[in-house]
Amino acid sequence: MNKNTICLWFDRDAEEAARFYAATFPDSEVTAVRTAPTDFPGGKKGDALTVEFTVCGIPCLGLNGGPSFPQTEAFSFQIATDDQEETDRYWNAIVGNGGEESACGWCRDKWGLNWQITPRTLTEAMAAGGDEAARAFEAMMQMRKIDVAAIDAARRGG
Template identity: 35%
Template sequence: MNNDIFPCLWCDGNAKQSAEFYCKVFNGRITADTPVVMNIDLFGQKLMLLDGGPHFEKNPSVSFMVICETEDEVQRYWDQLLVGGKELMALDSYPWSKKFGWLDDQYGVSWQLFFGEKTSDQKIVPTLMFMHQNNGKAMEAMEFYTQTFPNSKIGNILKYKDGGEPNENPENIQHANFMIDGYDIYCMDSSYDHKFDFNEGVSMVIMTDDQKQTDFLWNTLISGGGRESMCGWLKDKYGFSWQIVPKRLIQLMNDSNQEKAQKVVQVMMKMQKIIIQELEEAYNS
């Protein structure tokens, strides 16, 4: 499984509390515990929680599909995640699953619990909802992402005309799966006037091997109307947030020489795209 690609949840002072909760629900473990960043392992998948402050709130534009092997497993996760949260779609039998439910948990993370077949070895799959100005662009987005990343492909596609949903454009995507560099993602279009959209509340982190890969992904993902942000963050043309992070940055920031590591952090904080050479120069200064 590719753990160089993983989701990041924006938290407001409760990253550790959230991390402990998800590890309890899904029998996971904490793999990094710092004042700002918590990393957890759930079913062999990496998930990052970032204490960034009150600026962004998570919402169902990005949810996490948990593919369960039994109806009892669905029920077990549902009962725990719903405490302090809210139901979005009732836990019930649907045409696509004998047992399915969608909820927001107490920390604002959106979960779809699904009894059915996995499309890969991934147990938890981020699911992107294309709506408002992006409604009808799920197919285009899948093509854009799979052309950007290596080892990528588009999998099964279910359109609304095939799924029997009368209130949606029949050509829009009800559910589809695609893979970027071995990492599975689902997507869907929605014509409803939801009161939310993509924001920095949930982003995808891409760990890069060198400057060439960093430059390529950065330049490609901001093409066509995306925009640069700070510290390796960007938004693509659909408004979805990515963090393009060279592995060398993490090594330098975690260096045992705290003074040198702090110099690297100070330089990084002023960057948009991360420039490895400038980090090295700061470290060696």
């Protein structure tokens, strides 16, 4: 067992979500589904209670805990992408599977979990600081899904 694991609270669809993440992101898999030994709030004996999985190598535990604690933007996965094709692939997978767009590279999947699909060029621009960071940041503030070419143009001052 890992010393540290991210526990994500789901209403009742942790296994469906984990299987979607495993099919969508590299270095991701579902490793175990544990069923409830007895009835519990929001579920019955034999229902999936916890799901062990990884997302891009990060160990996670999905807990089917019921509707009491929905996901918020206070937690998100940030996925670094190398180009527009990879950015589009992840964004479209999440949004196209019942999710929704947000601002500045953020989107929410159909289970309420938030994702930042962040091209490396944006992260590099922010790390550069100064005018380059300011231009890239201003360009990003106008976007939903990040447009790599627009960020690159802003980095150059165009």
